[in-house]
Amino acid sequence: MSTSTPRTRTRLRSRATAGLTALLLPLAAMVGLATPAQAATAATATYAKVQDWGTGFEGKWTVKNTGTTSISSWTVEWDFPAGTSVTSAWDADVTSSGTHWTARNKSWNGTLAPGASVSFGFNGAGSGSPSGCRVNGGSCDGGTVPGDNPPSAPGTPSASNVTDTSVTLGWTAATDDKGIKNYDVLRDGTRVATVTGLTYTNTGLTAGTDYSYTVRARDTADQTGPVSGARAVRTTGGDPGPGPGPGSKIKLGYFTNWGVYGRNYHVKNLVTSGTAAKITHINYAFGNVQNGQCTIGDSYADYDKAYTADQSVDGVADTWDQPLRGNFNQLRKLKQRYPHIKILWSFGGWTWSGGFPQAVQNPTAFANSCYNLVEDPRWADVFDGIDLDWEYPNACGLTCDSSGPAAFRNMMQAMRAKFGPNNLVTAAITADASTGGKIDKTDYAGAAQYSDWYNVMTYDFFGAFDADGPTAPHSPLTSYAGIPQQGFTSAEAIAKLKAQGVPAGKLLLGIGFYGRGWTGVTQSAPGGSATGPAPGTYEQGIEDYKVLKNTCPANGTVAGTAYAHCGSQWWSYDTPATIGGKMGWAKNQNLGGAFFWEFSGDTANGELVSAINNGLG
Known part of the structure; x- marks a missing residue:
């Protein structure tokens, strides 16, 4: 395995x-x-x-x-x-x-x-x-009352008397053929009040927080009309500050472009969850690697999807003719509000790693194509560098690669030469520290001189891809009696990379914001047999932390991570408590910080990101 x-x-x-x-x-x-x-x-x-x-x-x-x-x-x-x-x-x-x-x-x-x-x-x-x-x-369209048209949109609300915890809104009246009954006031798309007049004071807000307000009218038949234009409001106080200072630990999360579909997770969620103020970097995943070049992964999500005012980071809706929309424009708005955040465009990933072997045959041409895409004038201000996620150089992943141990180093050298000293050049790398395993197959130490850091993927060691078990934590920090495979721990991976010559400060510890689980398990402790993967929202054997914390709460720990046995299911995942322990270990190892896959697995109030932030300081 x-x-x-x-x-x-x-x-x-x-x-x-x-x-x-x-x-x-x-x-x-x-x-x-x-x-x-x-x-x-x-x-x-x-x-x-x-x-x-x-x-x-x-x-x-x-x-x-x-x-x-x-x-x-x-x-x-x-x-x-x-x-x-x-x-x-x-x-x-x-x-x-x-x-x-x-x-x-x-x-x-x-x-x-x-x-x-x-x-x-x-x-x-x-x-x-x-x-x-x-x-x-x-x-399905809500219908209309025969002979009675719905009301028009009210005027875009104004904002006055803004304090740490309140704001007063005012708007011009809507019109209707049978008369207006009242108005709904919506904050971030959710109704917070219904009033008969043309003003409303919203109290109980959070200091230093962005909100977006719209208003819609109701007629005497209770039909609602279209919402007004949006008014962005930021309450006073509560300034998150300029972000982490020099020498602070890296706190990096992956944002997936496909998350805007079924997961309904958008850049604005980083703001509403409080996450944006607690991270230092974002890896935007993924761009593709095709025909020896870096290419767009999902053009619609990346730069074409139109956001409404209530979905947008700054409360301003996209227009049909603006030059940049989609995630890239939302990330631009995020950086304007949180200038301390650096954003890297990540290329590859499991499914799209198959293009790397061809690309590294001419690393200079490959680097040139990546630079031209990342620095495209339409979004050059959005990105601060590039992240390469090759799974796995000179080893087997979705397919097997035989590029040789120097291919990865040559790629990183070409990237650094092209992107220069003022852009970030990073990579996500294997955590397989088994004897003769993936770390041994590639010159990661030689490539480190060209890299700002490595995201060491210290998760997915064990899971229901081994359908009958034995059950084991998918992200063990250390070894333990009965672990199914030597070298499959975070500590062993970090130790091997450091021993090969990779500086500790260029290594980030990986955290999964999800769990892996089996079904048909009767044994609570690790090492039990199973009959297959446990059911998951998007895929069997995998579930987000935000779901598992409620459906199958952790009732044990092993090797620095949590596990849960509920009914016939057995899951392993990290909790705020185990993340705190891992962050303490990372600091003791003098690591550069931590990263995680990926934002949407966290709770709505970002409790896992908070644990990383608090643990690293």
Whole structure:
């Protein structure tokens, strides 16, 4: 068993592998699919085709509560033409009767507060589009009352009397053919008040925090109109400061471009979770490596996806004709607010490492192509360098490479020569310290002189890719009695790299914001047998920390990391407590800091990032 296998499931996973490399069309904007209802309904449902790879596609429905009271459950129904079907689904229970399809909420996502929304997705076969959509028995577009038009949008709100904890908003009135009843005030897309006048004071806010406000009108039939323009507000006080000072430890997280789809994780989440003030660097993953060159990974997510005001870091919506949109523009806005953050564009990853062997045959040409892409004038100000994620040089990963032990060093030397001393040049590298393992196959020490640091992937050592077990922590810090493989620990990987001559300050300890698990396990302690991978939201055998902390809480520790036995499932993952221990160990080893894969696995308040920040100081 090698550490290559588990990396495929962490670094570039998708519900449909083919969909990752398919062209993601800007036309994947949400489109309502219904005819007007006979009366106003309390919910809407909109459909988006997220990906299309020819023989199939990924679709997503979003249900929104447009009423004034909570919804306790929801059902979406639609028709597909013959030859089009749902093959798998997540976050809803989907059934069919002939060509008619019905999706019902899960037990945990049926309740929607007024203004709240929830999404579910599916993989489909065929090429048809849904029609005849109904949500909770009513029209999916919310319907209109016959003879009564919905109100217009109010004016963009103004902001005054801004304090540490409050702001007063004011707006001009909307119009309606039958009269305005009241106005909903939305903060970051969620309704916080309904008022009859044209002003509202929002209290209980957090100092030094950005908010985005919009307003929508309700007419006498309780129909809602479009939202107003957005007003960005930053409360006073609570300044996070300029960020970490010189000599501080590196605190780096990976942000995945595909996370904006099914995971619904966006750059703004780094702000709302409090994470942005606690990190120093972001690796944006992934760019591709093709035909000896660095290439775009996902053009739609990278620089074309349009963000609404409530989704945007600064509360300003993208326009159709602006030169840069998508994640790149959101990252630019993030850096404007948090200038201490440095951003690297990461190329490769498990699925896209296959292009490195060809690229390193001419490392100078490869470096030139990467520089030209990273420094493209459209987004040159966004990136501070490049990260190379080759899995694995002169060893076997998704495929086997025989480029030789010097290929990686030659690549890093060419990158440094092209990017120069003022840009960052880093790499994610193996943590396989077994005798004759992947660390032994490559001249990592020789390449270190050209690298600012290495992200040592000290996770995915063990998992349900060995379906029958034995159960073992996927990110052990140290060895322990009964560990299935010598050399598969963080401590051994760091020790071997240091012994080969890599400076400790150029090594970052890796943390996974997810767990790996088995099912069919009866033994609580590590080393038990299993029958296969435990179920996961996106893939069997893997689940985010934010889910596991509630569904299968940790009840033991081994080798510096946590594990949990609940029912027939056995999971291992890091918690704030074990991360604290690992950060203390990293400091004692004089490491350069820590990195993690990846942001969206954390809780909404960023408790794992907080543990890294607090542990490293």
